[in-house]
Amino acid sequence: MWEYTDKVMEHFRNPRNVGVIEDxxxxxxxxxxxxxxxxxxxxxxxxxxxxxxxxxxxxxxxSAIASSSALTxxxxxxxxxxxxxxxxxxxxxxxxxxxEQKMHCSVMGRDALLAAIENFKxxxxxxPRKDSRxxxxxxxxxxxxxxxxxxxxxxxxxxxVTHYTKAGGGCxxxxxxxxxxxxxxxxxxxxxxxxxxxxxxxxxxIQKIQETLDRxxxxxxxxDGGDIELLDIDGDRVIVSLRxxxxxxxxxxVTLKDVVQAKLREFVSPTLSVIEDGNRPVEEA
Amino acid sequence: MNEKPVIYLDNNxxxxxxxxxxxxxxxxxxxxxxxxxxxxxxxGQVKRHVDQARQELAALLGAQPDEVVFTAGGSESDNQAIRxxxxxxxxxxxxxxxxxxxxxxxxxxxxxxxKIGYRVTEIGVDHDGALDMxxxxxxxxxxxxxxxxxxxxxxTGVLFPIEEIGALCRRxxxxxxxxxxxAVGKVPIDLSRLPVDLLSLSGHKxxxxxxxxxxxxxxxxxxxxxxxGGHQERGRRAGTENVPGIVGLGVAARLARQNLAQEVRExxxxxxxxxxxxxxxxxxxxxxxxNRLPNTLNISFEYIEGESILLHLDEIGVAASSGSACTSxxxxxxxxxxxxxxxxxxxxxxxxxxxxxxxxxxxxDFVIEHMPRIVDKLRELSPFVPENNRQRQWxxxxxxxxxxxxxGRCSSDH
Numbered sequence: 001m002w003e004y005t006d007k008v009m010e011h012f013r014n015p016r017n018v019g020v021i022e023d024x025x026x027x028x029x030x031x032x033x034x035x036x037x038x039x040x041x042x043x044x045x046x047x048x049x050x051x052x053x054x055x056x057x058x059x060x061x062x063s064a065i066a067s068s069s070a071l072t073x074x075x076x077x078x079x080x081x082x083x084x085x086x087x088x089x090x091x092x093x094x095x096x097x098x099x100e101q102k103m104h105c106s107v108m109g110r111d112a113l114l115a116a117i118e119n120f121k122x123x124x125x126x127x128p129r130k131d132s133r134x135x136x137x138x139x140x141x142x143x144x145x146x147x148x149x150x151x152x153x154x155x156x157x158x159x160x161v162t163h164y165t166k167a168g169g170g171c172x173x174x175x176x177x178x179x180x181x182x183x184x185x186x187x188x189x190x191x192x193x194x195x196x197x198x199x200x201x202x203x204x205x206i207q208k209i210q211e212t213l214d215r216x217x218x219x220x221x222x223x224d225g226g227d228i229e230l231l232d233i234d235g236d237r238v239i240v241s242l243r244x245x246x247x248x249x250x251x252x253x254v255t256l257k258d259v260v261q262a263k264l265r266e267f268v269s270p271t272l273s274v275i276e277d278g279n280r281p282v283e284e285a
Numbered sequence: 286m287n288e289k290p291v292i293y294l295d296n297n298x299x300x301x302x303x304x305x306x307x308x309x310x311x312x313x314x315x316x317x318x319x320x321x322x323x324x325x326x327x328x329g330q331v332k333r334h335v336d337q338a339r340q341e342l343a344a345l346l347g348a349q350p351d352e353v354v355f356t357a358g359g360s361e362s363d364n365q366a367i368r369x370x371x372x373x374x375x376x377x378x379x380x381x382x383x384x385x386x387x388x389x390x391x392x393x394x395x396x397x398x399x400k401i402g403y404r405v406t407e408i409g410v411d412h413d414g415a416l417d418m419x420x421x422x423x424x425x426x427x428x429x430x431x432x433x434x435x436x437x438x439x440x441t442g443v444l445f446p447i448e449e450i451g452a453l454c455r456r457x458x459x460x461x462x463x464x465x466x467x468a469v470g471k472v473p474i475d476l477s478r479l480p481v482d483l484l485s486l487s488g489h490k491x492x493x494x495x496x497x498x499x500x501x502x503x504x505x506x507x508x509x510x511x512x513x514g515g516h517q518e519r520g521r522r523a524g525t526e527n528v529p530g531i532v533g534l535g536v537a538a539r540l541a542r543q544n545l546a547q548e549v550r551e552x553x554x555x556x557x558x559x560x561x562x563x564x565x566x567x568x569x570x571x572x573x574x575x576n577r578l579p580n581t582l583n584i585s586f587e588y589i590e591g592e593s594i595l596l597h598l599d600e601i602g603v604a605a606s607s608g609s610a611c612t613s614x615x616x617x618x619x620x621x622x623x624x625x626x627x628x629x630x631x632x633x634x635x636x637x638x639x640x641x642x643x644x645x646x647x648x649x650d651f652v653i654e655h656m657p658r659i660v661d662k663l664r665e666l667s668p669f670v671p672e673n674n675r676q677r678q679w680x681x682x683x684x685x686x687x688x689x690x691x692x693g694r695c696s697s698d699h
Contacts, residue, residue, distance in 0.1 A: 012596065018666055020673070033669055034629040036590065036610040036618065040668040057668035059633075061592035061609070065666060139616065162616070169616030 004062060005096035011066035016073055019055045025124070026080075028116030030108055035139050035166065037064045037105065041071070041112040043120070049079050056112075063095075063102040070094040071109040080117050086110070087152055088164070089201045103164045107149055135177050138170020143181060150185045158182065200269065202233070209238060212267040217260055228260065231277055238264060241277040252276070292603045292648045296490075297439050297467055297581060297639035302533070303492040309536045310494070313529040321526055322517065335526055338535025345538040346484065347475035348501050354518045355531050358498035359466040359487030360390040363433075365500050365511040365522070366462040366483040367394055370431045371403070373507035378430035380404045382459075384416060385624040386440075390485075391433055391464055392620070404428070413575035414443035414625050422453060431460045436468035436484075440608055440621040440637055441574030442581025444472070451480030460506065466490055466498075470541035471578050472549070482506045488530060492641070493537035497530030548642050553579040555649050556640055560584070562653030567660045569670075573627055573635060580640040583608070585622075585631035588670045589663040594636055597659040603652055608635040630669070 004012075024042035031038030037060030046052035054072040058065050070091050075083040088106035092098045098106055119125070132144035149155060149164045158178050162168040168175050200208065209230055221227055227243040240260065242252050261274040293301070319328030321335050336350070343350045356362045367381065383395050385407045395405040406424040409417050416434065425432065432454050437444050447463055454461035462483035468474065470491030476484065483506060488497035502508055502521070514523030541548075560582050564570050569587035586594065591609025598605055608619030610633060617623075618632040627635070638652070664670045 009596075012593070013600070015666065029668070033588075033633070036616065036629075036633045038668060057666060057673060059588065059667045059669050060590050062596050064590075065593065166616050 002099050007096040008066040011069040012062040015065050015069040017055050021055050026116040026120035028112040030111045039068050039108050039112045041116050043116050051075050051078055063098050063105040066095055067091050067105040067109045084117055101163050104166045107164050136167035136174045139166040141165050141167035146181055147185050208268045216263045236271045238272055238274045294638040295604045295606050296641040299489045300492045300641050302494055306493055306533045306536045310529045310533045313532055335531050338531045341535040342538040345542045347477040352501055354500045354521045356498045356500055359485055362485030362498050362500040363390040363464050369508035370460055372509040374430050378428050380428040382406045382424045382432045384408045384434050386410055386438055386621045387435055388439055410624050412626050414441050416445050425457045425459055429459050433462040436463045436465035437578045439467050441583040442577035443574040444576050455480045488534040491537050491541055493534040494530055497527055497534050549579045552640055556582055559649045563656055566657040582638045586634040586660050587630045588667045589634045591634055593663050601655055606637045609633045
């Protein structure tokens with residue numbers, strides 16, 4: 001028996017936005033009967049360019065239905081550009097998490113959303129789902145889908161790729177291929193300095209910031225009898241509090257900017273800015 | 286503990302321990318706890334109960350008591366039978382013939398053996414689940430050590446022609462093992478007249494506890510022990526006897542023998558009632574398998590997915606199981622349904638109801654009453670249901686995943 005969260009079960013029992021939009025502006029379809037799950041997402045845009053209505057039809061298990069329901073709730077009211085930023089992790093987070101082996105349900109939601117946006121850009125013309133080379137013939141998964149899942153979720157093993165995309169979950173013949181893709185994409189991400197992924201979840205961001213504080217920053221501050229505490233993060237703004245000798249130091253702004261912010265930008269994300277508790281933004285050099 | 290009353294229709298997974306069995310077992314934990322191998326009479330008296338249980342089980346099977354070896358369950362019995370025979374033949378014969386629809390205890394073992402130097406042939410089945418006897422006959426060769434074919438399928442309940450298979454094996458001079466875990470206690474079995482050399486069974490499928498099973502080994506059959514150690518079970522299975530389990534299995538065997546004819550009649554009637562009720566009440570329903578155990582109904586609901594059905598059933602207190610991919614943790618639907626060529630439209634939406642002597646007509650009627658609502662609710666959600674799909678053709682599939690070359694996933698699905 002799967003350990004589904006109450007939120008998953010609630011959306012499974014009472015899915016939001018089930019149905020068909022007859023005059024949809026964008027339609028995205030992913031999956032197939034043979035694979036065991038499939039999702040059709042339909043979007044209607046308002047005069048302001050925002051998603052006025054989103055409806056879905058889903059064939060699949062409880063987590064597939066709940067993920068589809070969550071997706072429609074997440075994107076309503078957003079522009080297509082904003083909606084494109086919604087990740088599979090956002091869908092899983094909205095539901096309070098999904099079992100690891102069911103993460104592919106959230107990825108299916110993300111893929112349907114991207115397919116719908118593509119469909120809109122093409123003026124409603126059908127989007128060829130074979131967007132790149134077919135890697136897993138059993139589950140119908142292309143290289144592009146695998147690559148995106150690896151990048152966005154920083155997947156490390158073939159098993160994770162299977163959990164997130166289903167690729168490799170059939171006859172297993174494509175597993176060497178998936179290994180090669182993993183190796184290539186991981187190397188590319190490292191070269192691009194992208195041990196720093198684009199779409200960190202809040203939790204992952206906090207974790208990475210804490211790690212960087214512990215490893216790169218605290219030892220230096222403690223040598224001078226100071227310390228630092230992470231208080232909060234708000235989008236890309238990292239709110240910290242300097243402790244010990246640092247809190248009285250006239251050079252604390254310099255410390256924050258030159259040491260803390262620089263290290264966090266290097267190891268976590270180049271878009272971060274560090275703010276000391278009391279809303280004193282760090283001046284840009 | 287779950288206090289919610291449950292309508293338990295998953296008896297091919299496991300069964301409730303019969304109250305008579307429970308009562309018989311209890312003294313063996315705190316009063317009659319001696320070791321049957323001991324010299325003292327405190328242990329010796331326990332041995333008499335073990336012997337009696339062996340006689341009860343032999344009587345149910347039409348076997349001699351010394352042909353019954355107690356094990357820890359069906360999987361151990363299957364492993365003991367197959368590995369024991371291969372070892373006893375000294376590696377001289379290295380071919381095993383089995384079927385594509387076996388329980389994992391046999392099928393995964395076959396896959397393992399094929400990696401360590403044995404040759405394994407899996408015989409196919411037709412759309413009704415019936416074994417291809419011609420293919421079986423053709424597969425047996427000079428190198429064949431053993432044929433292992435199940436008596437009844439755990440997922441569909443389909444019965445195989447054990448007498449015919451056994452006769453074929455005898456003619457060809459090959460040993461025959463059958464995994465009868467699902468058959469014992471549900472259909473009459475008389476090994477005194479059937480050409481079967483080895484037969485596996487499991488206690489918890491016939492109202493005995495989990496952790497006890499048995500292997501029938503016909504006198505004179507070459508079998509090496511799997512578990513080596515003490516002299517228990519006449520040297521064929523070492524380890525101090527699971528006395529409470531053995532006593533329980535003995536009582537369960539007696540109950541099964543005494544009530545078999547009546548239970549078969551009653552279970553068939555209830556199962557048929559469920560089957561007819563669901564076929565009448567639910568759209569897009571089809572039964573998987575013909576010539577089945579009296580207690581099993583495997584039914585598919587087209588275009589909807591099994592896990593979703595099961596969770597809705599769970600909400601109303603009904604326990605069943607599914608051959609859908611999502612329930613197994615794998616991504617593939619049941620190997621049994623795929624071997625039968627059940628189309629994907631139906632394989633993912635298959636539900637297995639398996640009944641026992643404890644089910645009532647009221648319970649069956651409750652399921653018949655509620656199932657149409659569940660099916661309708663899920664079909665409303667499905668993009669594949671033809672009436673939901675008038676607007677447009679499905680374009681979401683990449684290539685034709687059902688027909689990937691070389692993977693064998695759908696070899697009989699055309």
